[in-house]
Amino acid sequence: MTNIHLIGGEKGGVGKSVVARLLAQYFIDHSIPFLGFDSDRSHGALLRFYAGYASAVVIDRYESLDAIVEAAAEQPERRVVVDLAAQTQEPLMKWMDESQLLDVAPEIGLQIRYWHVMDSGKDCVDLLKLLLDRYEQRLHYVIVQNQLRGDQFDILKASGLLGRAQVLGAKVVVIKRLQEAAMTKIDGTSSSFWAATQKPEAGAAPLGILERQRLRTWLASAYEAIRAVDP
Numbered sequence: 001m002t003n004i005h006l007i008g009g010e011k012g013g014v015g016k017s018v019v020a021r022l023l024a025q026y027f028i029d030h031s032i033p034f035l036g037f038d039s040d041r042s043h044g045a046l047l048r049f050y051a052g053y054a055s056a057v058v059i060d061r062y063e064s065l066d067a068i069v070e071a072a073a074e075q076p077e078r079r080v081v082v083d084l085a086a087q088t089q090e091p092l093m094k095w096m097d098e099s100q101l102l103d104v105a106p107e108i109g110l111q112i113r114y115w116h117v118m119d120s121g122k123d124c125v126d127l128l129k130l131l132l133d134r135y136e137q138r139l140h141y142v143i144v145q146n147q148l149r150g151d152q153f154d155i156l157k158a159s160g161l162l163g164r165a166q167v168l169g170a171k172v173v174v175i176k177r178l179q180e181a182a183m184t185k186i187d188g189t190s191s192s193f194w195a196a197t198q199k200p201e202a203g204a205a206p207l208g209i210l211e212r213q214r215l216r217t218w219l220a221s222a223y224e225a226i227r228a229v230d231p
Helices: 017-027 045-047 062-074 087-098 101-108 123-138 156-160 161-167 182-190 193-195 209-229
Strands: 002-008 034-038 054-056 079-083 112-116 139-146 173-174
Touching: 002 062, 002 087, 002 161, 017 034, 017 079, 017 112, 017 139, 017 193, 017 209, 034 045, 034 123, 045 079, 054 173, 062 079, 062 087, 062 101, 062 112, 079 123, 087 101, 101 112, 101 139, 112 123, 123 139, 123 156, 139 161, 156 161, 173 209, 182 193, 182 209, 193 209
Parallel strands: 002 079, 002 112, 034 054, 034 079, 112 139, 139 173
Antiparallel strands: none
């Protein structure tokens, strides 16, 4: 079974690209072959931070989206990561539905996993409900509680949707908070997460010794959460 990981959530600013980068780094560090696709035309994170592994995808062109499935089927041992920009869910779902992707996928050895990345606000909860209503048990869900964008998920808990998703087989991933200054330095130097853990070259904008250690601890925690999904 080849896993296609769709990193979404529709709302902008919830940290979809951070999750895509974490998954890419996880595959690299565990010597798991993967291919990335980036749908953000203006500042795609996979294209920026993991350029050697990623290519662009045009979300409103079926032939471009079809290439994702072709790439997955071509090498069954290779994972596929698709970083979805904000406001791309509807054209993506239209392509999935008109192509009957979820019906065809098991026949050609594909598993489609949708990572619903959430902050602590109500918008993300409402979007999760729309997703569950649309696909119910037909889609493999990963619910990502991104503490980089808030650590109180009381609205989600009160909604009952988390339990509903888990009944449908959803996995839950918690991405813990990383010091904002460290993330700003990483992004400012366009460093991969691995590169940011290393002692910087002369002249580079460095992370300090303890910042690098906190980053390693954060990565280890994220990897443990990802591993539970069995990506």
